[in-house]
Amino acid sequence: MSGPRGWLPLIPLGLLVTGVLTLLAGWTTGQDIEAGLTERSAAALAEEGLDGGTVTFDGRDATVAGFAGDRAEQAAAVVRSVSGVRVVEHAGAETTSGSGGQSIEELQAEIDRLLEDEPISFVPDTAELTQEGARTAQQVAELLTGAGGYEVIEVGGHVAATPGDESTAMSLSTDRAQTVVDLLVSEGLPTGRITARGYGATQPRTDGGDDRRVEITLR
DSSP: OOSGGGGTTHHHHHHHHHHHHHHHHHHHHHHHHHHHHHHHHHHHHHHTTOOSOEEEEETTEEEEESOOTHHHHHHHHHHHTSTTOOEEEESSGGGTBOGGGOBHHHHHHHHHHHHHHSOOOBSTTSSOBOHHHHHHHHHHHHHHTTOOSOSOEEEEEEOOOOSSOHHHHHHHHHHHHHHHHHHHHHTTOOGGGEEEEEOTTSSOOSSSOOSSEEEEEEO
């Protein structure tokens, strides 16, 4: 068929082709954006020494995965700083959260408050827990049960400065830390992720608090 009417059946097909080409162009552009963000994010992570994990993109939204403990939050912060990134999420919230959905920072703060209000105490000049000290240590174990995100729990023992031998103070602080570790393990916490460390009288408190103390630190 000749004349203008002969072109009419071709118009819808032309629009369809145009639409497909537009979609393909948009898809290609989206892929380019994701590839560029992935490359820049990977380079930024490598520069900070954050390896062992991955970062993937859906558009400008990133997901970081495979980073243990506080490295996950560090990795997210690094990726967030990359120009063009909109949102950063963690894959597997359990790897960066403590019990009850808490972050590791929140869990640490809760443990610190508990130990400030109810210190882990010992019979004077021994590594034997008082009843109150044992109860507080059990409360710490309850807080840590099921918590994730940390790589190591350090139990640090401290004693007050005395005229006696420094080695004796160091030994006593180490024994007290180990006593708490043994209790935590007996409550079901993993042996391989808890360490005992004695500090003797080398780290006195500067806020007027008692130097005879045990600190629990999530690393």
